[in-house]
Amino acid sequence: MWRAALRAFAVLLLAWFFGNFVWGWFQRNNIEPPAPQSDHLSGGSESVRPEQSCLCHLTGVLDDCFCDVESIDVFNNFKLYPRVRKLTERDYFRYYRVNLKRPCPFWPDDGHCSIKDCHVEPCPESKIPVGIKSGNYNKYSQAANIIADMSDCEQAQELGAINSTLSNQSKEAFADWARHDDAQDHFCELDDETSPDAEYVDLLLNPERFTGYKGPSAWRVWNSIYEENCFKPRSVYRPLNPLAPSRGDDDGFYKWLEGLCLEKRVFYRLISGLHSSINIHLCAQYLLDEGWGRSVWGSNVREFRQRFDNAETKGEGTRRLKNLYFLYLIELRALYKVAPYFERAIVNLYTGNAQEDGDTKELLLQVFNEIKAFPMHFDEKSMFAGHKIEAKTLKEEFRLHFKNISRIMDCVGCSKCRLWGKLQIQGLGTALKILFSEKEIKNLAEHSPSKGFQLTRQEIVALMNAFGRLSTSIHQLHNFRQLLQEER
Numbered sequence: 196m197w198r199a200a201l202r203a204f205a206v207l208l209l210a211w212f213f214g215n216f217v218w219g220w221f222q223r224n225n226i227e228p229p230a231p232q233s234d235h236l237s238g239g240s241e242s243v244r245p246e247q248s249c250l251c252h253l254t255g256v257l258d259d260c261f262c263d264v265e266s267i268d269v270f271n272n273f274k275l276y277p278r279v280r281k282l283t284e285r286d287y288f289r290y291y292r293v294n295l296k297r298p299c300p301f302w303p304d305d306g307h308c309s310i311k312d313c314h315v316e317p318c319p320e321s322k323i324p325v326g327i328k329s330g331n332y333n334k335y336s337q338a339a340n341i342i343a344d345m346s347d348c349e350q351a352q353e354l355g356a357i358n359s360t361l362s363n364q365s366k367e368a369f370a371d372w373a374r375h376d377d378a379q380d381h382f383c384e385l386d387d388e389t390s391p392d393a394e395y396v397d398l399l400l401n402p403e404r405f406t407g408y409k410g411p412s413a414w415r416v417w418n419s420i421y422e423e424n425c426f427k428p429r430s431v432y433r434p435l436n437p438l439a440p441s442r443g444d445d446d447g448f449y450k451w452l453e454g455l456c457l458e459k460r461v462f463y464r465l466i467s468g469l470h471s472s473i474n475i476h477l478c479a480q481y482l483l484d485e486g487w488g489r490s491v492w493g494s495n496v497r498e499f500r501q502r503f504d505n506a507e508t509k510g511e512g513t514r515r516l517k518n519l520y521f522l523y524l525i526e527l528r529a530l531y532k533v534a535p536y537f538e539r540a541i542v543n544l545y546t547g548n549a550q551e552d553g554d555t556k557e558l559l560l561q562v563f564n565e566i567k568a569f570p571m572h573f574d575e576k577s578m579f580a581g582h583k584i585e586a587k588t589l590k591e592e593f594r595l596h597f598k599n600i601s602r603i604m605d606c607v608g609c610s611k612c613r614l615w616g617k618l619q620i621q622g623l624g625t626a627l628k629i630l631f632s633e634k635e636i637k638n639l640a641e642h643s644p645s646k647g648f649q650l651t652r653q654e655i656v657a658l659m660n661a662f663g664r665l666s667t668s669i670h671q672l673h674n675f676r677q678l679l680q681e682e683r
Contacts, residue, residue, distance in 0.1 A: 252505065252513040253672075257521055259457065259464070262571035267520055270569055272673055276666045278562050283663040285555040286324050287544045289399050291656050295613055296392040299606035301419065312406040312482065313609040317394040326547030327652070328395070382594050382624035383601035386617075388653065398618075398660060401611060403473075404480030404492055408609035417470065419603055424596045425466060426459040427451070434511055458578050458589055461525075462596065468522030469619060471515040472668040474502045476615075479671040494671075496678050516672070522623075523665045524573040529626035530662060531572055532633060534563040536648070539641055544655075559659075575630045590631065597624060615664075622661020625654040 256263045282288060295315060298304055320328065386393055421433050431451045452460060481495035503512035536542070537559060544555050579586040579593075601620045607613040629636070635648035650658075 253516050257517055257524070259461065260521065260524060260571075260573050262520075262524055262573070264517070264520055266571060267523060268669065268673065271523070271666055271669045274565050275562065276670045278558065278565065279659070279663045279666045282555070282558050282562060283660050284399060285558065286546050286548070286551055287327070287555050288656050288659050289397055290318060290323055290327055290395050291398055291614075291618060291660070292386070292388050292393050292395050292653060293614060293617055294386040294390055294393040295610050295617075297386070297605045300602055301606055302415070304606075310407045310609070312404075313408055313611050315396060315401050315610045315614050318397045318400075320395070322397070323395050324546040324548065324551075326545040326552075382597045382627045383621045384598055385621070385651075385653070396614060401614065402480065403476045403611070403615040403664065405477040405482055405495075405498075406609050406611055407482070408612050412608045413612075416603060416607055419606075420466060420600050424600050424603075425463045426455065426596070427463075435508060456589070458593055461578065462593060464518045464521050465525060465623065466600070467515060468518035468520070468665075469623065471503075471519040472522065472665055473615070473619070474515075475499075475519070475668040475671050475675075476664065478502065479674070494674060494678055496675065496682060499675055519665070519668055523662075523669060525575075525630075526623065526626045526658075526662045526665060527566060527569065528573045528575060529629040529658070530563065531566050531569075532636060533629045533650075533658075534567065536636055536639060536650070537563065539639065541642060579631075594627075597627065618657050619661045619664055621654065621657035622659075622664075625650065625658040626661070628654075629658075 254264050418436065421427070421436070422429070427433070428451075431448055434448055452463060455463075478496075478499040479494050480492050481498055482490055483493050483495065484491040501507055503516060505512045508515075537556075542556075543552050544559065546552055546555075579590045581589075601617070601624060604613060604616045604620055607616050632648050638647055640646075
C-alpha cells in the first residue's frame with residue numbers, strides 16, 4: 196500500500212517539475228500559451244490580448260488627410276523629436292510669462308488645488324536673460340531692442356499731435372477700433388504681460404506631469420470645452436462623458452460628427468487630440484513612489500490602459516490617439532508655413548547672449564529644414580473654401596469658439612495644469628493664426644519689421660513648446676508600445 200502511495204507521489208512530483216520546466220521555457224522564449232477562447236464581448240468591444248488592446252489598431256491613414264500613422268512615427272521619433280527637444284531647452288524657449296491669477300470668468304472659483312505637485316515655482320527676475328525681460332515683446336534683434344524706446348517715443352509724439360484735435364470720446368473710439376483690429380487674427384485670449392500678476396516661469400523646472408488634480412473640478416473644465424464650444428447640440432452626448440446622462444448609443448455621436456462640415460469636424464478633432472496628448476503626458480510622468488524626501492516619476496501602464504485601452508474605453512482609445520496625430524499634422528503644417536518669417540536675418544531670437552542666440556537660431560532653422568522635407572503635410576486650403584460670406588462667417592465662429600476655450604483655461608484649479616493648458620492652447624491658437632495668414636506671410640519684407648503679420652515672443656514660445664508637447668506624446672507612445680510588449 197505504501198509503495199503505491201510512494202509511486203503516486205513520485206509521479207506527481209515529476210509532473211510538477213516538468214510543468215515548471217515547460218512554463219519557464221515558454222517565458223524565456225517569449226511564447227504565450229494558447230489563450231482560452233471567449234465568445235462574449237467585454238465593454239462593447241472584443242476581448243483582446245494585452246498587447247493588442249491599446250495600440251495595435253493605431254495604424255493606417257488618418258481621416259480628413261492623406262498621411263498615415265507609421266510615417267509620422269518614423270519622421271517624428273527619429274528626425275524631429277530630438278531637435279525639437281533640444282530647441283525647447285534653449286533660454287529663449289524655456290522662459291514663459293504667464294498670469295496664473297486671473298479669475299475664472301464662467302463660474303465661481305472653487306479654489307486652487309492644495310496638492311503640492313500642483314504648485315508652480317515662478318522664476319526670480321534675476322534669473323531671466325536680460326534680452327527677454329526687456330519688455331519689447333515684438334522685437335527680436337539687439338538693434339530693435341536698442342532703438343525701441345526712441346521709436347515708440349517718436350510714434351507717441353506723432354499720435355499725440357494728431358489726437359490733440361480730437362475729443363476724448365473720439366480718442367476712445369479710435370483706441371477701441373485699434374484694439375479690435377489687433378484682435379482679429381488672435382485665436383486666444385492673451386494674458387496682459389504688463390500686469391503685476393504676470394510672472395516668468397521656467398518650463399524646465401515646472402514640467403507637465405500628473406499632479407493628482409482630477410474629479411469634478413477637472414471634469415467641469417473639459418465638459419465646458421466639449422459641450423459648449425465644439426459646435427455640438429445638447430441632444431448629442433459625447434461618449435464616456437462622466438457628467439452626461441448615459442444613453443448607451445455612441446454611434447449617434449459619430450453619425451453627428453461625420454455629418455458636420457470639414458471645419459467643425461476639424462475643430463472637434465483638434466480639441467480631442469490636445470486632450471489625448473495631455474493624458475499621455477500624465478501617464479508618462481506619473482508619481483510612482485514618494486518617500487524619504489524624493490519622488491519617483493515614470494510611466495504608468497495601468498493609467499495608460501485606463502485612458503486608451505479599447506476594452507476600457509468602448510473603442511474610444513484608438514480614435515483619441517488618431518486625433519493626436521491629426522493635431523500633430525495641423526501644427527506641423529503651421530510651422531512649415533511660418534518658416535519664411537523666421538528665416539529672415541532680422542529675426543534673431545534675442546536673449547542678450549550672442550553665442551546662445553546664434554546657436555538657437557541655427558537649431559530652429561534645422562527644425563524647419565526637417566519639416567520642409569516631410570512629404571505628407573495637411574492641406575488647409577480645403578478649409579473655409581466655400582462661398583465667401585459663409586466662409587468668412589464660419590471662420591469667425593471658429594475663431595471665437597477657440598478664443599472662448601482659451602478663457603476656460605483660467606478656470607483650471609491646479610496651477611501647473613493651468614500653466615501647461617494655457618501654453619498649449621496659446622500654441623495651437625498661434626498655429627491657427629499662421630494657417631489663416633498665408634498671404635501676409637508671403638508678403639513679408641526681408642530686412643524690415645513685419646507689418647501685415649507679427650508674432651509676439653509669447654506666441655513664439657507657446658508655438659514651439661506646444662508642438663514639442665505633441666512631439667513628445669508621439670515619442671512616448673513608442674515607449675508605451677515597448678512596455679506593453681514587455682508586459683506580455
